[in-house]
Amino acid sequence: MDVKALHELQSIDTAIDQSRHAQATLPERVRHDDARARLASLRAKIGDVRREQSAFESELAAIERRAAELGNHKSRLEKQLKTVIAPREAEALQHEMTAIDVERGEGDDRGLELLESSARADADLSELMVRESEALTLEADAARQLEAALIASRAILEDLERQRMDMVSRIAPSDVRDYERLRASHGGVAVAEIRHGVCGGCHMDISPSELDAIKRLSVDAVAECPNCSRLLLR
Numbered sequence: 001m002d003v004k005a006l007h008e009l010q011s012i013d014t015a016i017d018q019s020r021h022a023q024a025t026l027p028e029r030v031r032h033d034d035a036r037a038r039l040a041s042l043r044a045k046i047g048d049v050r051r052e053q054s055a056f057e058s059e060l061a062a063i064e065r066r067a068a069e070l071g072n073h074k075s076r077l078e079k080q081l082k083t084v085i086a087p088r089e090a091e092a093l094q095h096e097m098t099a100i101d102v103e104r105g106e107g108d109d110r111g112l113e114l115l116e117s118s119a120r121a122d123a124d125l126s127e128l129m130v131r132e133s134e135a136l137t138l139e140a141d142a143a144r145q146l147e148a149a150l151i152a153s154r155a156i157l158e159d160l161e162r163q164r165m166d167m168v169s170r171i172a173p174s175d176v177r178d179y180e181r182l183r184a185s186h187g188g189v190a191v192a193e194i195r196h197g198v199c200g201g202c203h204m205d206i207s208p209s210e211l212d213a214i215k216r217l218s219v220d221a222v223a224e225c226p227n228c229s230r231l232l233l234r
């Protein structure tokens, strides 16, 4: 078993893992998500203002219809008043006409309020549309930057995958399988280095006698950590 080659393979695999992680957590992706969220929120606000405007318009139209009805009704009453002789009947008609005037007055006031609100909504809408157009530009920029970052990141990953294939082709397939199994079950570290008498995988001390035994192993023998059983680089 070529532990040194497996250690090199592990360096490539670690770089691949890091590169995949970097790709999944690209700052460009975060910026693009933010830009999209801003755009969506502006569009939601624009939708709200448009719905508000259409509610103003329908209410105004209803007020206008009612005003026309009241106008017709009042003209009829005025005609009727000319033909009435009994004072009590005339008084009742006057009373009804006054009520019509009051209702029309209220309608006019509400109409003015609605026109003011509608003008404010128009102003809000223009401002929101400007902001939407800016947000759209920013979103497009962010999308382009994300795409460029993804292309660069994919190129790095492809290069690493090529290096891996090249490395794997130089190692016995059964050793690669053992390495992969060990790496999967040992937190990504199948081959550890001994540093100052400590296993680089489990960070436990390897006793001097165990170190000595490892040193005296034949060249083609494989050393394993007595604590975590990772392969040890000699």
Ligand SMILES: [Zn+2]
Residues within 6 Å of the ligand: 192, 199, 200, 201, 202, 203, 204, 225, 226, 227, 228, 229, 230
């Ligand atoms: Zn260990």
